[in-house]
Amino acid sequence: MINACLTFRDLTLGYNSHPAIHHLDGTIRKGSLTAVVGANGSGKSTLMKGIVGVLKPMAGAVIRAPGVRAAYLPQQSELDRSFPARVVDLVSLGLWPRRGLLGRYTREDRDSVSRALMAVGLGGFEKRPIDTLSGGQLQRTLFARVLLQDADLILLDEPFNAVDSKTVGDLIALIKRWHGEERTIMVVVHDLDLVRQNFPETLLLARQPVAWGETRETLKPENLLRARRFHEAWEENAPWCEPGEHDHGHDHDHHDPAHAHDHDHHHGAGPRAA
Numbered sequence: 001m002i003n004a005c006l007t008f009r010d011l012t013l014g015y016n017s018h019p020a021i022h023h024l025d026g027t028i029r030k031g032s033l034t035a036v037v038g039a040n041g042s043g044k045s046t047l048m049k050g051i052v053g054v055l056k057p058m059a060g061a062v063i064r065a066p067g068v069r070a071a072y073l074p075q076q077s078e079l080d081r082s083f084p085a086r087v088v089d090l091v092s093l094g095l096w097p098r099r100g101l102l103g104r105y106t107r108e109d110r111d112s113v114s115r116a117l118m119a120v121g122l123g124g125f126e127k128r129p130i131d132t133l134s135g136g137q138l139q140r141t142l143f144a145r146v147l148l149q150d151a152d153l154i155l156l157d158e159p160f161n162a163v164d165s166k167t168v169g170d171l172i173a174l175i176k177r178w179h180g181e182e183r184t185i186m187v188v189v190h191d192l193d194l195v196r197q198n199f200p201e202t203l204l205l206a207r208q209p210v211a212w213g214e215t216r217e218t219l220k221p222e223n224l225l226r227a228r229r230f231h232e233a234w235e236e237n238a239p240w241c242e243p244g245e246h247d248h249g250h251d252h253d254h255h256d257p258a259h260a261h262d263h264d265h266h267h268g269a270g271p272r273a274a
Helices: 044-052 087-099 107-119 135-149 165-180 192-198 221-233
Strands: 004-015 018-029 033-037 059-064 070-073 153-157 184-188 201-205 209-214
Touching: 004 044, 018 044, 018 184, 018 209, 033 044, 033 165, 033 192, 044 059, 044 070, 044 153, 044 184, 070 135, 087 107, 087 135, 107 135, 135 165, 153 165, 165 184, 165 192, 201 221, 209 221
Parallel strands: 033 184, 033 201, 070 153, 153 184
Antiparallel strands: 004 018, 004 059, 201 209
């Protein structure tokens, strides 16, 4: 029996009656580290928003295990960097789940913020305005905020975009530390080499799940080709549930197009229990 942190039941998510991700079934195991990959527009960020509750399902459901607290780091492009805030203000937002919006900011809180900034390599940056930070420094600041949230489930949407290689390495190390603490982590990643080197499990999306499980199996060339073909077959105004021209056996394998081609791997039900 898989100890599930998240369960997807025939999940469909989208915007303005246009689904962006279709018929996702499966589970994210507690304590797992999963990369979410796919072409632009394949539904990766949409899935993150659906998990955290920013986006309500058009059909199906996302079921979070009881008591699971989530931390969500959106793409940098969604953050207004012109807002007149300091690093300490942004990082302190991680205390909201415990303190509440109007909770008093204590000496203990200040110490927690300082420790979080030290952990991401930004010791002494508390009073720096966020509009003076580089892309890497801003991402480190956002990771410090996630650190303070002390969440069971961590959702990171393209955290390695527009940051230098040293920062990528440091952030990967922090993600592995969280994984070692048995937190459940899902990360949207573009760099497949980075995924192969650092992520044990991968979900490959093309508006629907193409392959899901052990990274080495999921990122096989035939699965990547299938994902590209599915993605190219979709049109912006495509109706719900219309199979692409390469989608065979779609109704028989829990809406998993990869299953028919790889009988030894458990796609569609999420990664096998380790």
